[in-house]
Amino acid sequence: MDFLYTLVILLYLGVAGLLVYLVLAQEPKQGAGDLMGASADLFSARGVTGGLYRLTILLGVIFVALALLIGLWPR
Helix, strand or coil: CHHHHHHHHHHHHHHHHHHHHHHHHCCCCCCHHHCCCCCCCCCCCCHHHHHHHHHHHHHHHHHHHHHHHHHHCCC
C-alpha cells in the first residue's frame, strides 16, 4: 500500500511540473481590456494555443483529482 501511495505522489508531482511548464509556455493575451476583465474571447483559443489551453485544463483537472485522492487516502 505504501508503494501505491508513493506512486500517486510521484504522479502528482509530475503533473504539477507539467502544469507549471504549460502555463509558462502559453502566449499571453494582448490588450488593455484583459486587465479589467473585459476580455470577450477568454475561452476562444484556437490552433496550437488552443491545444495547449485544452491540455492545461485537462492537467488542472487531473491535478485537483490527485490532490483530493491524496487528501482522502487513509494512512
